[in-house]
Each structure stands twice: as C-alpha cells, then as structure tokens.
Amino acid sequence: MAKLSRGRLQNFRKQTLLHSEGGHTMMSTSYFYDSEHAPLIEKDYTLDSADKPLLEGLFTPETAAEYLSNLSEEEQKKLQAYKLEYEVTSSISTQAPIEMRDEWWAQLLMTGHSSSRRKNLLRFFQKKENAKLARAKKKVENEKKMEIHDAEKKIMMGDLLYNPIKRNTIHLKILRQTMVHQTDSKLAQSMIFGRPFVVDMSYEPYMGIKEKNSCVDQLLNGYGANRSRNEPSDLIFTNWIHDSFIFKKLNFIQKERSAYPTLMMKCTEQNYVDLFPKERLVYLSPHSPFELTHDDPDNIYIMGGYVDLGGGKQGQKPVSYAKAKQEKIRSCRLPLDKYCVWGTGVKSLTLNQVMNIMYEFIDTKDWSRAFEHVPRRKLQRDADLREHLYKKQQKMNRVNRRQFL
Template identity: 35%
Template sequence: MFSFHRNGYKLIKLGMVIMNDTKKNSAHSKLLHSIQIRQKDDLLKLCFKRKHSTATNIDPENELNFDDITKGDKEVEHKLKVILLETEVMRQEGKSVPEKTFFTAEHWKELLNLSSRSARRKYLEYLFRLSKTKENRKIKRFEKKLKREEFINSKEVEKNESLEEFALKYDLAHNNMFLRFYDSTINQMYNNRLFQAMMFGQKLVVDCGYDKNMTKRENINCAKQLMLLFGENRIHEDPFDLHFCNTDPGGELIKYLHKHIPNMYELSFPLNLHESSYLDLFPKDQLVYLTPHCRQEMTEFDFDAIYIIGAIVDKINIEPLSLAKAKKEGLKMAKLPLDRYLQWGAGSGKSLTLNQVTSILNDIKLKRDWDFALRHVPKRKVVDYGTGSSINKTGSQKFGTCRPERRWKPSSNVDLNQQIFTKNKQ
C-alpha cells in the first residue's frame, strides 16, 4: 500500500509538472503571437505613416460626401445613413467589416443596390478580406524595401574592395557567368510574339457586347477572365491575334478591364480593341461562333475560320444569349466536344472560363489532339480524367484514334510461376 501511495503521489506530481509546462508553453506561444501582432502593427504604422485610430473616433458623416453618392435624393440619403449605422453595429459586434478609411463611393453605391441584409453582410466580408489582402501586400512590399536598403548599405561597405577580391567572390553581385533577365525583357519577348501573331497568326474574336446582360460582380469576374485570357494567350507558343469587338469604353466591363490592363489603350500595346462589330471587320463566311448551347460539335480545328468567344459570365442569367445572337446574325455555330471526351462528375457544372476556352483552342491548334487540349478542364469537374474510359465509350465511335484502356499488369519483380493459388475450403 505504501508503494502504491508513493507511486500515486509521483504520478500526481508528474501530472502537475506537465500541466505547468503546458501552461508555460501556451503562455510562451501567446507571447510570441502578441509580439508578431505588435510587429505587424508597427509595420503598418510605418507603411501608412499614421496612427491607428479606433472606429468610434471617426464620424462617418464627416468622412463621406453624401451629395456624390445620393445625388441629392433624400430617400437614398436616409438609406445610406441606415447602412452606415448597420455597418457600425456589425463592427462593434466583431463582425468582418473593413475600416472606414477603406470604403470608397463605389462601395457605398454597391451596398445601396443590395436589398437584403445578408447580401450586404457577405459583401462586407468580401471587402474585409480584400482590405486585409492589400494590407499584407503593403507589409511585404515594405519588408522587401527594408531588406533592399540593408543590402545596399552592406554593399556600400564593400565598395573599397580590390579587383582580386571582387573576382574571387562568386555571386549575382560579383563574378558570375549568368546573364540576368529582367521582367521588362521577358515582357518584350512575349509582346513580340503577339506582334508576330498580328501579322501572320490566326485571328480570335472576343465579343464584349454582353456587359448590360451581366451584374456588377459578373462584369468584374468577366474582366478578370479577359485579363487571364490575354496573359495565357501571350505566353503560348503559337498565340492568337486577339480582337475585342463590340467594346463600350463607358461600359462596366471595359472599365474593370482597364483596371487590370492599364496600358491597353496605348498604340504600342499588342491588343486590338474595336467598338464596331465583327461583322464589319471580317468576312461573314469565315466567322464561327463558339456557344455551348448549339448542337454542332467542333470535331476538327479549322485554320481558315475566325472563331468568336462570347465574353459573358452567366452565373445568374443562364439564358442562351450567345446562341440567340449567332442565330440572329446568321453565323455558323459550334461547341467544344466536351461531352464526347470527358465524363463529368456528379454536381459539377460544365461551364468553362474564357481563359480555359482560349487555352484549349491554342493547344488544339498547335497539337491537333483533343486529349492534350482538354487538360485545361479542371480535374474537379470530371471523373477519371486521363484513364480513357469515357473516351473509349464515345470517342471511338466517330474518331478512329483513342488511347488504349488501362489494365492491371503485374510487376516485373513478381514471378507468377512460383505463386500458389488455393481455394478456400468450406
């Protein structure tokens, strides 16, 4: 009994020591977390060169210009004051609401257009994430600036070194056999590809006449996809000659696209912007409108055709607008053979982004292989992509070429002659 009590006392004492160590470790982790937060706040103060003020010290009516937002409408002004009070209450409750200095007139106008409180809450959460992303970018940029200054100061000390000391050191700042490539040089190389495509490449039309059929968020998403479309086409081995037709300089889509590509209106920029229709620029018999709502599948790539992609993001409005427009203008239509070559997963949509469609067209133009071109379809949308099962079911019916079906083969290390197969006796 004595040994049992003594061992039990030791166990209790050991447990108390472990609890104290865990408390010390948790206190130490909390201390480190608080130090990291203080360092981040100090960097923010250095970046913005101002002190952080609390939300209660700012009067929203003194910060906003109501006339620019409400245009003198008393009802809109009253609704704006209610939304200001609502955002202040959400901020005091600890919800994800950005600082008042982050808001612009466009943000308040968007909040006025939202009818429900839940929609405004989701939009405020989106703005909160956006504000934190911008803060983190500024912090990283400021940290890089400090490191660059430290590096320059350290190099100033080494300026008095002799030629022999300089030659003996092998790094990027001293003796080096590699030539440095700057970002401007890479951009010039990619732009040169587009200039060559303007002279000798195949043309691709992007119809930008759907901005009035999309909401603000859809226009923002579409502008981002157009930016990615231009970037992925530029870095391709054989890019298209892009023509953005039916553009409205005062429309929402082109305004948001101009934010992503600030120099797109420059004469030296390799992008064709047309306010006129593609019917006024190209022969009608060469135009082929790519729409997912038609029945005709694009079995082979036509190098003489001028394909048209509709710049539309239809998350809310799912009407076949591109099909109706192509029928109205009497154009030939086609769709990508996605159902023929892919087996879609349950619950996944069949829609693709504009940059994914352009990448597929670039690859099918270069390789003439649908298996290779459809690699740009997100793998989360398809089932067993790459196994060849869906291709053997449909692709072999009309196309003579398809990949062989994968089957299990034993390893070369396994000797089948020495394997013993027995049946279970009942």
C-alpha cells in the same frame, strides 16, 4: 394599407440629419415624399440602372479626392453621418479598417445605401487593409532573410570573391521589363499578321454584376494565355460597348495592377460580320448540332463573351447558337463527348478554358492535347470511368442483339 409598387417607392427620399442634444451628437433618419421629382409613370428598372451605383464605385485616389471635394450639402451631411457610424463601429467591433482612405469613403458614399451594405463594405475594406499589411510584413521578412543570406555567403566566400551586385554568376540577369517588351513586340506582330480570334461582347447588357466581374477575370486569364504562346492570335473584341462596366473595370485593372501594363488587343464597336466575310466565320456554341473535327486555317473562330452563373442543372440558354442562325453563319461545338468523360454536374466550361482549348488545338491540331486544359475535377475518376465504359459496352451489346433478332 395600400401596397406601394417599386416605381412608387422611389419618390420617398431618405434624409439623415445630425443634431446636438444634451452635449451629445445624435443622428436621426426620416423619410419624406419628393413630389417635385415624382415621375408620371413607374420607372423601368433595367439592368443598367441597377448596375449604375457599382459602375461609379471604381475610384482612384485622384478621382476620389475630386469627388469628395465637390459634394453637395446633403451629401456632406450624409458623409458626416457615415463617419460617425464608422467611428462607432470601429470602437465596438473589429470588422472595420483601422484607417479609411478617400476612395473608400467615396465608394461608401456612392453605394452604401443601407446599413447592411455599409457593414459589408467596411468588412471588405478591412480585408483589403489586412492583405496590404500582410504583404508589407512579408516584404520586410524577405529583406531580413536576404540580409542574413548575404552575410553568411560573404563569410563563406570571403570579401574578395563576394560580389553582391552580380551574385557571383556568369549569366546575365534578364530584367522583367525586357521580357515584357519582348512579349509586347510579339503581340504587336500578331495584331498585324496573326490569325484572328474574335470575342463577341454583345451579351454584356444581359449579365448581372457577378457575371460581369467573372467575365472580366476569365477574359484576362484568356488574354494571359494568348500572351504566353509562341505564336499568339490576333485577339479582337467586337460589339464593344464603351463606358460600360467591363470597359471601366479593364481600365481600372490596367492602371492599378502592374501584371498587364499594356493590354494589346483590338476593341471595336463594329460587328464581326462587317469585319470579315461570312464564309470564314465559325461561331463556337455548345448547343450547335455540328461538331468541330478539324481546323481550317481560313476559319475565324468566334466565342461569345457571355457568363451565365445561374444556369444550374437546367443548363444555359442557346443564345449563341440562335445568334449564329440569325446572322446566317456557321456554328460548331467542341467534341467534348468524344474525348472527355464528364463527371457529375453541368457540362460547361469557362471562357478562359475554351480559349486555352482552342489555342492548343490551333497550335497542335490535336484534340487530345487540347482537352488537357479541361479541369480534372470536372471529369470522371478511374473507377467511375471503368463503370461508365462497362455500361456503355452493355448498352451496345443489347443494341446489337436486337438487330440480329
């Protein structure tokens, strides 16, 4: 039997049909060779083509309704088959949501190309539904607790002294929206007069879906840390790729979540070399031979927005250091060995941890306080630290004896 390559397998199309037999609706699946769309050469499966279904899987209720209303005849048949499969799964198993939303159907139709993938999606939708029901239940319980608390307070204080609006306090309540406006004005001022801090986003084509999702979460945590500072930095994302996965997910998070109603940061397609003079640029790289000892106010630090979850014990590749050498700009690494005694595992930090360390170092000029943002689980414990220092002292003594001999 001839072995088909990956490029040849794409010519076979999956066809799902519904037909009635003996009063029952049956679903049959068959494969046929699509000669009209058969390519002349084998398809090059790059990372972007593999990520395309997940890029299009971020739906809102409006976009999902529009997508489902413009389905082709073949896609409508596939959707009917998926609905029948969902009814069967929900009747014989508990790993399916009680009610499917339009955006879930659209995402299932877009990315559920295999039965295992559809089962995982249904299980994920069920978790989201359970979390929403749990939040609604907790909200009702909190409202009941507040009613009981107000009733007890009213009985204790009397009708004349009790005021349910002001809560019997002389202090004015600061609304959350007022705090958001104050923070946004502080960020807007930093975007004009603040010290730049650059994040290089040119590594997105080299990351997979897990790395991209992790990169978005870490960058949002770093943005939140910069937002809470007294004097925030001017956060600039250079080499920005529009209509990419990270761009779409940030827009999706901003619309769906109310934690960050406005993401006040600069995004540009230009390179940092075109925005700032090379003499001021300093690229932060863990593979650089130079150590960052002091902070120069004229320095503009660059951090690579690259997440490598598959580095393992072999360590990450020195891509940021190679890029700094290629562009002929300075590079340096954080003095981790001087101020931290690392425990077991790979000596690596996440993007938000590096941003927190640099924020603290820029504000206080003190590495000891800056490295307090390193998680304690990555450092050695007290007993291990004493053993490490003892072995280090023994090694230094042996070196000194050799010099005298």
